[in-house]
Amino acid sequence: MSHLLTSPVFTVIISIGHQKRVKVFIRTFVLFYFLFCSFSEAYASPNLKLFHEAIEQQKKNIKHVQQRDKIVIIDYHRSIFEKRLWVIDLKKRKILMHTEVGHAGLSGIFYASDFSNTPDSYMSSIGSFVTTNTYKGHFGYSLNVEGLDKGINDNAFDRRLVFHKMRGKPWSHGCFTIPRKKLRKLINLIKDGVFMYVRG
Numbered sequence: 001m002s003h004l005l006t007s008p009v010f011t012v013i014i015s016i017g018h019q020k021r022v023k024v025f026i027r028t029f030v031l032f033y034f035l036f037c038s039f040s041e042a043y044a045s046p047n048l049k050l051f052h053e054a055i056e057q058q059k060k061n062i063k064h065v066q067q068r069d070k071i072v073i074i075d076y077h078r079s080i081f082e083k084r085l086w087v088i089d090l091k092k093r094k095i096l097m098h099t100e101v102g103h104a105g106l107s108g109i110f111y112a113s114d115f116s117n118t119p120d121s122y123m124s125s126i127g128s129f130v131t132t133n134t135y136k137g138h139f140g141y142s143l144n145v146e147g148l149d150k151g152i153n154d155n156a157f158d159r160r161l162v163f164h165k166m167r168g169k170p171w172s173h174g175c176f177t178i179p180r181k182k183l184r185k186l187i188n189l190i191k192d193g194v195f196m197y198v199r200g
Contacts, residue, residue: 070195076112085176132144
């Protein structure tokens, strides 16, 4: 039996079988790779309806917007573990940044579904915002925003709903938390008067 296992014929059979498995694996890998790339590419942009909603809201609030060539979109219809914040250059029609963003733990675990404009509610807010100044606070480099929708998010500044870094978990008390390695780049892209639309 040992002679059979070590015979040239058996070795060739094993080699052919191994080659077939390798070819099947390569074909399967290539197929999944292209499917993944196609899916990722399509999913890397906000859907068209959301984009048009954001543009319309920017137009309505244009007097508050200093930098009109950029827009920030956050889609709370997507889960907290997905990339759901986009910074878009409207002139070049180009996505400048696409990243994760946290929401309030009291607004939902995986998906944000409950929102508030009430002080001390510790919940996220939705609607139209504009970014203002940066500062260094308890969470380090941070960015203030102002809510533009009366009764919906106009207490955002007083509630201290800001952009700041995540601290080990994505959930916040209402703030827009960003992975710390991406925070500074994001803030520098959107500070000082960029319109932001948050869909909930």
